[in-house]
Amino acid sequence: MEADRIPVIVGAGEITERPADPREAHEPAALMAEALRRAAADAGAPDLLAALDSLDIVNSVSWPYGDLPAALAGQLGLRPRRLVYGPVGGESPVRHMHEAANRIARGESEVAAVVGAEATHAVAQAQKQGITLPWTTPDPNWSRTRGRDFLHPLSVRLGVADPVSVYPFYENAVEAFLGQTPAEGQAESAALWSRFSSVAARNPAAWLKREYSPEEIGTPGPANRPIAYPYTKLQVANPMVNQGGAILLTSLARARAAGVPENRLVYLWAGAAAVEPRDYLNRDHYHESHAQNAVLDACGRIAEAEGTEFTTCELYSCFPCVPKMASRRLGLPPGLAPTTTGGLTFFGAPLNNYMTHAAAAMTRALRERPDSAALLYGQGEFVTKHHAVVLASRPPRQWRLPQDYSVQAEADSRRGPVPAFAETAEGDAAIETFTVLHDRDGAPHHGVVILRTGDGRRALGRVPGSDAATIALLKRADRTPIGAPGVLRPAADGLQDWSPA
Template sequence: MDDRTPVLIGAGEVVERPAEPLLAREPVALMAEALRRAAEDAGAPALLAALDSLDIVNSVSWPYPDVPEAFVREFGQRPARLVYGPVGGESPVRFLHEAANRIARGEARVAAVVGGEATHAVAQAQKAGITLPWTTPDPNWRRTRGRDYLHPLAVRLNVADPVHVYPFYENATAAHWGQTPAEGQAASAALWSRFSAVAAANPTAWIRRAAAPEEIATPNERNRPIAFPYNKLMVANPMVNQAAAILLCSLATARAAGVPEERIAYLWGGAAAVEPRDYLNRDHYHGAHAQEAVLDACNAIATEEAAGFAAFELYSCFPCVPKMAGRHLGLPADAVPTTTGGLTFFGAPLNNYMTHAAAGMLRALRQRPGRAALLYGQGEFVTKHHAVVLASRPPRVPRLPQDYSVQAEADGRRGPVPAFTETAEGAAAIETHTVLHDRDGRPHHGVVILRLADGRRALARVPASDAATIALLKRPGRTPIGTPGIVAPAADGILEWRPA
């Protein structure tokens, strides 16, 4: 092996749940602690002095004027390369992949990826009217929700946040797989129950309690329905105080620092691709070409190495994502595709979950000598996909540095995209759908993505007052997808749909 072969050597995690907000540490303090723990985990704390490349995962919970500068003040050290990343749940996987590429090119010897959030403490402080004594916030800071690239009609109908968009995929995939809504819901609840059992055994998880499928699937006051078919226990939980860091270096550096071989993991390679950012510009909602191209490329790496995957982390913001990935990979129905616990039960520190997942995967590989694992992350609205193959042995076929894009393959698989229209009147069938609920669990309104008689696509509302149609959208025994109906503009100009 080349001395510049990149290796993962340490993982550090922090979870805090103080009795009151003033005892909580701010995000950059959690990050700094996680990075120190990663070096200690490697058995080489002195390597932090040689850190020459640091990627900081986008942090949202506190309005810092400058996150990298705040981190440097807290950590007491400025790496030569210090980069703050954009929003994206897949971004930690990309940062790991790019750090490995830089090490393989000889541009860095010691690199790290770090991220953290303190959303729970911030929310508790706001609720109690407490001013947190953290880094002075930027008065002009605004949380970016990424709505500028979505169709304005999606924003008007309140289907511009992940919790309201992923149900379109959940309902479409279940119908495509021949499942009734009840069967799809049961599969999601069983999968999420298995995730919860992993979180229950993970000391850095936020919810350390296994939940039965019935508890997850049944809506009630503690598990309120949010966007059909998702209840609260099926969606990502950002109300956490968590941080994680991964430490990488060259193989020569690891050996010189005395890092034991059995604590090292290798990044064999990976792949990345994206879907059109506006989800209304996709060809269908029962899969994602970018996801499938990425997973196929990683499978090809494992095949070339004559290795099967002994562990998986399939991004789990909402059930449809790991269900889609697991089916494409051919995993058994009772698979447990996580070493971490998932974004509901482990917790969803916004963009940083996959750094925690990499930490969990490093620990898992240390218990599986000679085996390989798949680390898959995604971001936005089933939009950005990045996966890497990690292993506890070196690759037989060196691939790094690697051009990891499989965008051309993903684009080549894409079918025709229906033209979108805001104005229509007449026959229209449901392509996919959801029902949004108030906090008290009552339906607020339904939203349907439609296919018109001429093949165009439209987005329409089902008002809560139309109880019969809301019931049709939520019926458990038969999917409403494909149901013919009539679309027409309402008084406010927004299209509304009813069955024919």
């Protein structure tokens, strides 16, 4: 493959700021511009920024821009001929990088970048203090796409239409499928998250720079309130950050012409992507993701064909179930911290942009490990969108780019029958999976159970917070309630309440 079509990562830039006065914080477009400048400086070739011909902007949520690409172009003082604002999705930075590499491999681009930023912490502090931020004039018609826009209305009514309330369905289902008691599964999560925090503590760009013990993470309390069972505050993504990140890619020929040292180049070999049905009620089960498995399997085959294995992994870590499932699929050894970044709880979760920071951390790690390969795996929505790429500190033996990276057919071929959903149901119903939602003071508000009815349909049921005995059943440490028989009955407010048989 000709050097002018070989894509390489040459620079990674990050910025994390936490000023006492939110008016001193930079708006997201300014954070993005600074991250791009730092990426070019990291490459040792600041002039590459002026040559940028393709720029993908990761979807940003914390500030309501009317035209974010224009705001960023104004901050940079340049406008690449291809300037694209991406859709929502935690996997999107990985996809943007993969597509940028494909464009370079096709000869359509020579210098490309992926950038994103959020300033959620500054916005929240300003709102709390009644401060008007001196940023780009907000768009009064701006709105945020959320799960309640495309999930079943009953999910919305029951409060299980946000990631923090949906991922527990997978967490609890995975524990039961593995034969773990809830106590065993939660201990594994706490230990894993402690290892993530240890990595974040050593990452200069992290938001929380200290190591947390498994006991601190797994024990509910005033500073670590329960949110959605089994998750406590220290087990969920933390979006209250001001962070920006950027990745700069060029062709190998352009990198050499710019004087980038060979030992600072990172190669994107290839990757894979697939999705689950967008509404999680339309999936066959909750103890695994067929799309995740297909993506990870495909990347494993790439490494195997190259005669190597992953010495480093970044497994998306919005909630523990994601890297737990992925680690098992990859056959990673227990006790490994599958991150170079620190995870979305401790490094910080700049909403859709975490994986840009992960790519930056991975780039630094690979520069220190000659002849090594790494897996960069991102996920979006509700265990829905999956994209991974194989990065390496050496070129591949077999060139695969440009690449059609979809493994959707493989994922779909593994999917089993999906039960019909019953909006209203009465009578016998057993728990398929579940969670318990908590108030801000840590008290159980209500439980939500995904059920299988006597005739095999799927249904949703509520466990009122006032039903202390059933809430206690759902939260037992020694035995999962999954599979427990019970009864669905209509409630006065039109919902359906579940109680054990």
